[in-house]
Amino acid sequence: MTAFKLGIVEWALPIMGPASIQYAAELGLHGVELEFGDFEKGFPLSNKRIQQSYLEFGEKYGVEFPSLALNAFALNGLSNPAASGKGLAAVEAIKRGLETAAAMRIGVVQLPSFDDGRIESEQDFKNTVEKLRLACALAEPYGITVASENILSAMETQRIVDEVNHANFKIMYDTQNYYLNKGYDQAELLRKIHPHVVQVHIKDGYNKTISSALIGDGENGFGETARVIVETGCTEWLLLENYYHIRPLSDLHPDPFELLRKDIEKARAFFTIAA
Numbered sequence: 061m062t063a064f065k066l067g068i069v070e071w072a073l074p075i076m077g078p079a080s081i082q083y084a085a086e087l088g089l090h091g092v093e094l095e096f097g098d099f100e101k102g103f104p105l106s107n108k109r110i111q112q113s114y115l116e117f118g119e120k121y122g123v124e125f126p127s128l129a130l131n132a133f134a135l136n137g138l139s140n141p142a143a144s145g146k147g148l149a150a151v152e153a154i155k156r157g158l159e160t161a162a163a164m165r166i167g168v169v170q171l172p173s174f175d176d177g178r179i180e181s182e183q184d185f186k187n188t189v190e191k192l193r194l195a196c197a198l199a200e201p202y203g204i205t206v207a208s209e210n211i212l213s214a215m216e217t218q219r220i221v222d223e224v225n226h227a228n229f230k231i232m233y234d235t236q237n238y239y240l241n242k243g244y245d246q247a248e249l250l251r252k253i254h255p256h257v258v259q260v261h262i263k264d265g266y267n268k269t270i271s272s273a274l275i276g277d278g279e280n281g282f283g284e285t286a287r288v289i290v291e292t293g294c295t296e297w298l299l300l301e302n303y304y305h306i307r308p309l310s311d312l313h314p315d316p317f318e319l320l321r322k323d324i325e326k327a328r329a330f331f332t333i334a335a
Contacts, residue, residue: 062293063334063335064295064296064297064298064332064333065090065124065126065296065297065298065333065334066088066089066090066297066298066324066328066331066334067091067093067124067126067297067298067299067300068089068092068093068301068320069092069095069129069261069299069300069301070092070093070094071131072300072303072304073092074304074305074316074317076095078113078114078116078117079117081114081117081121084121085121087317087321087324089300089324090124090297091123091124091125091299092123092125093127093128093170093259094114094125094129094164095131096128096130096131096132096153096156096157097132098131098135099132099136099152099153100135103132103153103160105128106157106160108163111163111164114164115164125166126166126167126168126259126297126299127166127167127168127169127232127259128160128161128164128166128168128170129170129172130153130157130169130170130171130172131172132149132153133150133153133171133172133176133177134172134174134175134176134177135175135176136150136153136176136177137150137173137174137175137176137177137178138150138171138188138191138192139177139178139183139188140176141187142187142190147187147191150177150191151191151194154171154195154198157169158195158198158199158204161202161204166204167203167205168204168205168206168207168230168232168258168259169195169199169204169206169207170207170232170259171191171192171195171207172209172210172232173188173209173210173211174209174210174211174237179212189224192206192208192220192224192229193225193226196224196226196228197226200226204228205228205229206230207230207231207232207258208224208229208232209232210231211237211238211244213242213244214249214252217252217253218253218256221256230256231253231257231258232257232260232261233250233253233254233257233259233260233261233294234260234261234263235261235262235263235264235275235282235285235286236263236264236265236270236278236280237261239279239280239281240265240268240270240280245281246280246281246282246285247281247284247287250285250292250294251292254288254292254294255294257294259295259297259299260289260294260295260298260299261300261301262275262298262299262300262301262302262327263300263301264277264280264282264302265279265280266278269308271302271303271306271309272309273309274302274309274312274319274322274323275300275302275326275330276326276330282330286330290332298327298331300323300324302320304316304319304320304323
């Protein structure tokens, strides 16, 4: 049976920054997916001093950085025309994000398509493919995998894989987003797209509310999705993405770290976690 590495996305931790790495280690997590930062704030993680601080904490506490998320696309999305102000900001995020990942020896860079970058039209799709191709071409010399996180159907996922047409292009799968946004059957979709998946975000919810339940307690069919993850072995990394310090999930306990501990216990009930 596959033994998975269990990590967390940085923005789900009650504390962010290099010091968050210590807390992740104390909780027994193997890794943290880092957040690159916004264009408007100069992409903080592109700063060499900040990079070095993360690397030092990671080495000290034995915590890996499995991926880097360019969440700046929430404000300047990939679906914008390349020559527009937002499109140019997205391209700059790609270039500087890949440079940062290479400097920090991070092997996967995640490019999400939500909010301002949501794919809702054929032109959105074409604009997104254009930038993903650019990202893959720039990432290849570094040996970096480009991972798209989106809410496309299985058929649309295959199309974007075909049209990007780069061996280093993969999908970042999420255990709630497809049901939350499109009503898709999470497990069925994963069965169809699992060969393209590189890493998995795990979270849950109810009443069509993002991250509103500990994993397995929501309405997304997490148990069946977990079985597909185990059966296919589609990823090495499971990355917790419940927001323990944000309502409504935070209403379950006044200490978000205790909620995180409970989710880690739940993850261990669903998956075999590496030592």
